[in-house]
Amino acid sequence: MIPYARHSLSEDDITAVVNALRSGNLTQGPMVPAFERAVCNYVGSKYGVATNSATSALHIACESLGAKSGDVIWTSPISFVASANCALYCGASIDFVDIDPQTFNICPDLLHKRLVRTKNSSQRPKILIVVHMAGQSASMDRIYELAVRFGFSIIEDASHSLGAEYNSRRVGCCEFSDIAVFSFHPSKIIAAGEGGIAVTNDKELAANMELIKSHGVTRDRDLFDGPSDGDWYYQQLCLGYNYRLSDIHAALGLSQLERIEQFLKARRAIARHYDEQLDPEFILAPFRGENRRSSFHLYIIKTKSPSTAVRDRLFDALVGQGIRPNVHYIPIHTQPFFRKLGFKSGDFPNAEDYYRRALSLPIFPDFPLSEASRVADIINEEAKLP
Numbered sequence: 001m002i003p004y005a006r007h008s009l010s011e012d013d014i015t016a017v018v019n020a021l022r023s024g025n026l027t028q029g030p031m032v033p034a035f036e037r038a039v040c041n042y043v044g045s046k047y048g049v050a051t052n053s054a055t056s057a058l059h060i061a062c063e064s065l066g067a068k069s070g071d072v073i074w075t076s077p078i079s080f081v082a083s084a085n086c087a088l089y090c091g092a093s094i095d096f097v098d099i100d101p102q103t104f105n106i107c108p109d110l111l112h113k114r115l116v117r118t119k120n121s122s123q124r125p126k127i128l129i130v131v132h133m134a135g136q137s138a139s140m141d142r143i144y145e146l147a148v149r150f151g152f153s154i155i156e157d158a159s160h161s162l163g164a165e166y167n168s169r170r171v172g173c174c175e176f177s178d179i180a181v182f183s184f185h186p187s188k189i190i191a192a193g194e195g196g197i198a199v200t201n202d203k204e205l206a207a208n209m210e211l212i213k214s215h216g217v218t219r220d221r222d223l224f225d226g227p228s229d230g231d232w233y234y235q236q237l238c239l240g241y242n243y244r245l246s247d248i249h250a251a252l253g254l255s256q257l258e259r260i261e262q263f264l265k266a267r268r269a270i271a272r273h274y275d276e277q278l279d280p281e282f283i284l285a286p287f288r289g290e291n292r293r294s295s296f297h298l299y300i301i302k303t304k305s306p307s308t309a310v311r312d313r314l315f316d317a318l319v320g321q322g323i324r325p326n327v328h329y330i331p332i333h334t335q336p337f338f339r340k341l342g343f344k345s346g347d348f349p350n351a352e353d354y355y356r357r358a359l360s361l362p363i364f365p366d367f368p369l370s371e372a373s374r375v376a377d378i379i380n381e382e383a384k385l386p
């Protein structure tokens with residue numbers, strides 16, 4: 001079966017991991033800070049806190065911004081569940097703002113309306129988690145304006161978006177956000193096995209996240225409450241977790257980062273190829289917004305037909321030909337767990353309509369264009385059937 005996503009490993013990647021294993025440090029050695037610096041240099045942010053997943057990075061990002069019981073956090077219903085769960089880990093409550101049907105990102109107009117309508121300021125969000133779906137940045141300048149006006153923080157869930165650009169700057173430079181989070185799960189742009197990072201330009205947030213990711217414990221005397229008992233001494237200053245990335249994973253991530261331009265180039269070539277091959281009479285290719293460049297973590301088509309039967313038929317036809325597409329995502333608010341929190345079908349109609357029509361076609365660096373043509377042919381044939 002051809003998957004929708006697959007990592008690309010080189011001999012250099014394998015050597016990098018073996019070297020980390022031979023170095024004597026399996027964790028907390030030099031590879032993690034080297035990887036953090038490399039990601040910061042690449043995206044254009046000042047500080048980076050590597051974690052064992054993007055999910056952990058989202059959690060420490062929310063904690064460092066002070067999310068707690070009684071606070072409200074908003075995000076998009078079209079994302080992986082982790083974008084919403086991070087609010088609940090902190091005891092905050094979660095709510096959603098519907099998507100723009102064209103970009104699949106949170107809709108700035110709906111966000112604006114909702115903020116104006118929410119007269120009681122305690123029900124306005126403390127944090128907005130903006131997801132850059134498939135690797136295309138949301139409209140950050142407009143969202144940032146609203147954040148300033150209504151007084152909330154912004155976390156970018158940029159799990160899909162390493163290498164994506166907005167206004168000619170890389171996503172992760174945090175020009176319009178407090179913190180941005182990337183994932184290094186093997187399906188994403190670069191792989192660390194498992195892994196994530198939270199990047200920021202705010203020194204205090206970075207220090208806070210560093211503490212929370214490692215038990216709330218520090219060996220830094222400058223941070224101690226009172227004098228040190230000796231060289232062995234450490235203090236726990238807050239409640240923390242063990243969310244550290246290992247040196248083995250960081251070595252793989254660092255080695256993969258060296259090939260990111262090659263990965264992005266391949267992904268963008270496949271996307272262009274699909275754009276050209278898919279029949280626009282039946283299929284909506286991904287919309288490309290102004291002043292932005294997608295990293296094409298996903299290539300998501302939408303059927304013109306609003307019926308889920310057409311999308312389901314396309315899915316089955318591809319599976320029948322040995323190709324396994326995917327659907328990203330099931331609207332979070334319709335998951336049984338979120339229904340138990342009070343959400344219901346109909347709450348976010350754009351997201352629900354999107355879900356009936358969306359299909360993620362295979363896209364990954366080693367996926368040949370000839371196979372993309374075959375995928376497009378199958379889609380075009382099936383889509384035009386009555």
Ligand SMILES: *Cc1c(COP(=O)(O)O)cnc(C)c1O
Nearest residue numbers: 053054055080082159183184185
């Ligand atoms: C993959 C993903 C995550 C979680 O990443 P992990 O590194 O697997 O924890 C969070 N949000 C989005 C949008 C993702 O795609």
